[in-house]
Amino acid sequence: MPTAHEADKQHPGPEEADQAPSMSSHDAAPPAAPGRSPCCLCWCCCCSCSWSEGQRRAWRAPADSKLQSLPSCEACPPSLEEVQSWARSFDKLMHSPAGRSAFRAFLRTEYSEENMLFWLACEELKAEADQHVVDEKARLIYEDYVSILSPREVSLDARVREGINRRMQEPSAHTFDDAQLQVYTLMHRDSYPRFLGSPAYRALLLQASPPAAPGEA
Template sequence: MGSERMEMRKRQTSVSQETPSSVQAPPEIGNRGSNACCFCWCCCCSCSCLTVRNQDETTGAVLHELRSDPISNCEESSTPTVEEVKAWGKSFEKLMRAPTGRNVFREFLQSEFSDENILFWLACEDLKQESNDSIIQEKVKRIYEDYVSILSPKEVSLDSRVRELINRNMLEPSQYSFDDAQLQIYTLMYRDSYPRFLNSAFYKDLLESVSQKSAEA
């Protein structure tokens, strides 16, 4: 399992290093002065070949739509419809909006030994909901130790530029300390993991299952 995780990390590192030149983030992302949130999605806690279409245009548009229609915390998964599952095959945004979609995607990431990516994303979302300064500092420290530190077994793949920004932000922790890192990990999942997910048994079996239930109804 260790060798498989190492191989996965190498591939993710390669993808994440390409992110700055291939994906354009919205202008407000990374602007700490405005306290603008790069993500406004919320997911349920852990108790939350088809090709990715039009990759060059997605990040800004997806973030804008999700920012205007946030997902509430602690949603429970429900059985999806055929239409919903098919929509996940066309839109990573819709997959990430749906509680069941996120749970299935997380299962897939676990099978690839890369679920630290969605766990980091969830932790960042949780951080953004906090308003107490002392709790914010505790959560920022925990996220850093769990997902950013090179000593952590759950370290996510971030490039040197983003790591430098995080280190600066650690001097004055806030809800937005990991905005740039969260964007990079979202992009990594979208570009690297999502296409494989669409070809996985997780997605295909779910689509077949809901299609059969729909036909029997």
């Protein structure tokens, strides 16, 4: 029986459900970028000629926190109204610091936390204006979440992968937009309903509820 992580990877985005994945497209690495180091023939994680380990560690080390560049106050307890709003809208959940934190913890129990990490990494990339930094972050996102060599590879269909491979020739802040939408849709369709029915979400509702007045028990 597949694990929850494997089950997530079996479902393409709704608009691509009828397309069979292409193994040759999946395995293809994006071509070398014009003007970049001639020894880099691909964007896979085996290519490190233009990157020192120090540079890699500098950006990867705080991955669990730095990638979450949206307005953050995850330590602030959410109100009951906010927690209830998460059940009405996945978008509200994903744009609430406390909601993202709670949902990410739930995804971790399902072995699919990489979906949230990838979405957050794309949000940070889209907010970046410095092209040199965009190049660096796009490369690391590809290595961490798109490369078939990565243990944190997210589930993407062949069309989206081919588009990423083309755009990685000249990365931009929007290189992963299609992939981000597909992963967002996957979380919304598969993981979000289970989160709302989970003991973790019910516990959040109880914690956010005001204490009962004396005599109301």
